[in-house]
Amino acid sequence: MNKLLLLFLCVCLVGCSSTSTTTVPTTIQENEQEQIKPRDLHVVALGDSLTKGVGDGKGGYVTFIKQYLEQREDVNKVFVQNFGKRGLRSEQLTDVIMNNESVIRKADVILITIGGNDVMKVVRSHFLSLTYELFVKEQQMFASRLDEQLQLLRYMNPDAYIVLSGLYNPFSSAFPNIPEMDEIIHMWNEGSKKVISRYDRALFVPIDDLFEERDDILYDDQFHPNTRGYELIAQRMYEHLQKHEEWIGE
Known part of the structure; x- marks a missing residue:
């Protein structure tokens, strides 16, 4: 009688043990699947001809970044709204932001290129009497506008x-x-970097070194990037973005 009882208890213990080991891994696997569930991303691009993609014809750096994002396992679809405009100066960027508030509110990532036409404005306005001080003065006004625009975007x-x-x-x-x-x-660039450093979830990406003695990555106008130039810009921007994985959100 005692032997039969002992055998019955052993069978029960083995049954309980096998049940517990089969349910726990299933739960862990389900949690892992939930963690890597891909999500949609909304990208808004603001700025000048670089955002527009002048010199490429395929959408410039914004198109390349879209491709990089869509290759991620944690991303499903990427929806891009590109508001780049050729010749845009920083003093005009505020209106672009205000006119697209509803789209900006839904954005997960906001890409900006601005400032090149502000530099050109100084050159064209004072071509025969250019001084370093003129650029310093214009940069200070640019930095002030940039700060206000970042505040607006954050709002x-x-x-x-x-x-x-x-x-x-x-x-x-x-x-x-x-x-x-x-x-x-x-x-x-140092002025822009200083401004954006005041804001959380914001990055300044240097690209000047990419173009040093590299006429081969400029378009025929020798001013805008060509397709390879835009690809290098996108790679640099995405590399910096990857260093801050919290951008992907929840």
């Missing part, structure tokens, strides 16, 4: 990751009478 969308591209220097070949242009671009 509209507290959570989106903002990625601001720096300037590169295509001006040297076009304006050889301005030998300080590299220094001017560096000064401009």
Whole structure:
């Protein structure tokens, strides 16, 4: 009688043990599947001809970033709204932001290129009397506007990751009478970097080094990037974005 009882208890214990080991892995697997469930992303691109993609014809760096995002396992579809406009200066960017508030509020990532036409404005307005001080003055006004625009974007969308591209220097070949242009671009980028560092979930991405002595990645106008140039910009921006994985959100 005791032997039969002992055998019955052993069978019960084995049955309980096998049940517990088969249900736990299933639960873990379900949780893992939930964690990597891909999501849709909404990207808004703001700015000048670089955002427009002038010189490429395929959408510029914005198209490349869309491709990179869609290759991720945690991303399903990427919806892009590109409001890039050729010739846009920083003083005009606020209106673009205000006119597209409803779209900006839904954005997960906001990409910005701005400033190149502000530099060109100084060159064209003072071509025969250019001084370094003129660029410093214009950059200070640019930085003030940029700060206000970032505040506006944050008011509209507290959570989106903002990625601001720096300037590169295509001006040297076009304006050889301005030998300080590299220094001017560096000064401009440092000012932009300082402004954006005040904001959470915001990145400044330097790209000036990509174009140093690289006429082969410029378009025929020797000012805008060509397809390869835009691809390099997109790679740099995406590399910086990947260092801050919290941008992907919940």
